[in-house]
Amino acid sequence: xxxxxxxxxxxxxxxxxxxxxxxxGLLASSLERQLESDLAARAGKKGRTSTRAAxxxxxxxxxxxxxxxxxxxxxxxxxxxxxxxTLTRAILLIAIGIFMVxxxxxMMNIHPIFRYFVIEPPRFITRYIRKQARTGTxxxxxxxxxxxxxxIPCGVTQAMMAVALASGSALQGxxxxxxxxxxxxxxxxxxxxxxxxxxxxxxxWFMRFVAVVILILGFVSIDSxxxxxxxxxxxxxxxQLALHRDTPALEPSAPASAQxxxxxxLEARNNGYFPDRLVxxxxxxxxxxxxxxxxxxxxxxxxxxxxxVETVLPATGTVPIQIPPQKAGAQIFFSCxxxxxxxxxxxx
Amino acid sequence: MKKTIYTITDMHCANCxxxxxxxxxxxxxxxxxxxxxxxxxMSIEYDETCLSEAEILAAIQKKGYTALQA
Numbered sequence: 001x002x003x004x005x006x007x008x009x010x011x012x013x014x015x016x017x018x019x020x021x022x023x024x025g026l027l028a029s030s031l032e033r034q035l036e037s038d039l040a041a042r043a044g045k046k047g048r049t050s051t052r053a054a055x056x057x058x059x060x061x062x063x064x065x066x067x068x069x070x071x072x073x074x075x076x077x078x079x080x081x082x083x084x085x086t087l088t089r090a091i092l093l094i095a096i097g098i099f100m101v102x103x104x105x106x107m108m109n110i111h112p113i114f115r116y117f118v119i120e121p122p123r124f125i126t127r128y129i130r131k132q133a134r135t136g137t138x139x140x141x142x143x144x145x146x147x148x149x150x151x152i153p154c155g156v157t158q159a160m161m162a163v164a165l166a167s168g169s170a171l172q173g174x175x176x177x178x179x180x181x182x183x184x185x186x187x188x189x190x191x192x193x194x195x196x197x198x199x200x201x202x203x204x205w206f207m208r209f210v211a212v213v214i215l216i217l218g219f220v221s222i223d224s225x226x227x228x229x230x231x232x233x234x235x236x237x238x239x240q241l242a243l244h245r246d247t248p249a250l251e252p253s254a255p256a257s258a259q260x261x262x263x264x265x266l267e268a269r270n271n272g273y274f275p276d277r278l279v280x281x282x283x284x285x286x287x288x289x290x291x292x293x294x295x296x297x298x299x300x301x302x303x304x305x306x307x308x309v310e311t312v313l314p315a316t317g318t319v320p321i322q323i324p325p326q327k328a329g330a331q332i333f334f335s336c337x338x339x340x341x342x343x344x345x346x347x348x
Numbered sequence: 349m350k351k352t353i354y355t356i357t358d359m360h361c362a363n364c365x366x367x368x369x370x371x372x373x374x375x376x377x378x379x380x381x382x383x384x385x386x387x388x389x390m391s392i393e394y395d396e397t398c399l400s401e402a403e404i405l406a407a408i409q410k411k412g413y414t415a416l417q418a
Contacts, residue, residue, distance in 0.1 A: 115386050118362050123382065127369070 004179040007160060010296065011183020015157065056142040057192045061185045063146030068157075068181040069174050071150050075164040076173020086228055086303055086310050086337070092151055093225030093339065100218030107211035157184075158301045158337055162312045224339030230305030236342045237333050240276065263287045264345070266334075268299040268313055273334070276343035282328035288321045288345070301337025310337065349379060350396045354408070354415040359385050364413070371407050375399055389418060 102117030160180045164173035219235075226234035262281055267274045268290055280286045290302055292313045300313045304321070313319050326332065326347040335342040359365065368383035368390050377398025383390040392404060408415045 112388060115388070118385060 004175055007163070007176050007180040008183040010160065011180040012186065013183075013296070015160070015180060016184040016187025054193060057189055060142040060146035060192075061188055063143045064149045065178065065181045065185065067147040067150040069178040071161070072164045072177025073170045073174035075161055075177075077170035086305060086308075089337070090225040090228035090305075090339070093221050093228065097218045097220070097222030097225060100214050100221060102218075104211045104215035104218060107214070108208065157181075158312060227333070227335050227339035227342055228303060228305060228337070230333055232331070232333065234339075236335070236339065237344070240333070240342055240344050241331075263289065265289045265291060266343070268292045268295050268302065270295055270299065272299060272341040273343040278343070278345045280323070280326070280345055280347050282330065282347040283325050285325055286323040286345075286347075288323055290319045290321060292316055292318075299336045299341050302334065303337050303339075304332060304334045306332050309334075312337075349393055351391060351393045352401065352404070353389055353391045353418040355418045356383065356388055356390050356408070357414045357416065359383075359388055359413065361385060365390075367411055368408065368413065371404075371411065375404065375407055390415070 099117060102114050105111070106114035106117050157180070160177065164176045223235045227236040231237070262284055264278050264280055264286065266278065266288060278288075290313055292300065293316055295313065295315055300315070301310075302313055302319075303310050304323075307321075307323065309321055311319060311321075323332070323345070328348055330347045332345045332347075333342060334345070356364075356368065359368075362385045365383040365385045369381050371392075372378050372381045375394070377395035379393040379395070381390065381392045390408075394404070405415055
């Protein structure tokens with residue numbers, strides 16, 4: 001029972017917020033449709049309506065729990081085949097980002113062309129749904145998008161997926177993922193519900209706000225994908241270089257200062273990597289020791305795109321990563337597995 | 349049978365298209381309605397002996413939308 005309780009508590013504490021940061025856009029997209037149809041109903045003077053936001057959020061989360069439980073079953077039973085590699089995840093992040101930006105521009109009525117970012121179900125399906133239930137489609141989107149979250153797990157979720165994988169049992173894997181995803185749900189629900197209730201009062205204004213949030217999340221998603229691909233001109237990586245242009249690479253207090261040349265120490269903390277800029281000796285093999293100390297955030301999924309390094313760090317421990325000799329002036333970017341926390345190693 | 353195409357200026361989402369298509373179930377003499385959020389248009393094929401254009405426009409307005417003849 002204990003591992004399941006632990007999984008639930010991890011979800012309840014760090015998993016909820018971490019997942020909300022990564023998957024909040026999909027939830028916002030699904031609720032946006034609910035809000036829009038409510039606004040449309042009001043425009044139709046059908047009388048007073050409420051957002052009825054609780055039910056779509058519930059459906060979104062229920063679909064998410066079901067999808068992740070199934071994933072847990074698969075991971076437990078079938079092993080690493082089902083883990084998405086870095087490139088796939090990067091492409092997925094960029095695609096989702098473009099989808100979100102397009103939808104935000106559509107909501108802002110920038111140009112009718114952006115209407116094509118909404119998928120119109122085929123006529124026979126809408127006709128069928130209409131005949132089945134008046135409210136049918138309002139609930140399909142949250143269900144579908146909730147299930148889609150399975151494709152963009154956050155760092156904490158990935159760590160839990162690794163545990164499910166290691167369990168080597170379909171039942172255990174499924175139970176672990178079920179407990180964890182259930183744990184993430186309350187945070188999702190409370191944040192999303194409060195947000196949509198606010199929207200019910202402020203109506204159209206709130207739609208603009210949602211559009212701006214989706215727009216920003218979309219750009220973040222695209223940038224994270226670019227960072228994850230090792231693209232040096234992503235906003236994350238450019239900021240990394242710009243912020244440190246005039247400062248020494250390693251502060252005197254940095255843990256790696258004493259042995260900067262061939263052995264580096266990098267701390268993966270809950271809020272990022274420290275120091276986030278390292279200097280290593282060029283032309284010789286370098287060991288990068290990534291240290292975690294009760295770390296529970298995205299930073300545990302550690303990626304160096306240029307070296308094809310992708311690993312899930314233990315909550316506490318040290319993972320040595322061997323870096324082959326690099327030319328002087330070379331820069332290697334590293335990030336968490338969602339491309340959110342970043343850093344760079346410069347070779348001299 | 350007569351076919352008329354309207355431009356609907358205020359559709360918010362794909363759901364709106366479905367709202368408009370539900371006029372099929374309400375208005376008499378309608379053979380088919382196809383509304384698209386992508387194009388912002390709605391086409392209606394109807395028996396003009398059972399239904400007038402004014403009635404169609406009134407029904408669209410009742411649903412909360414504004415129709416212009418395309």
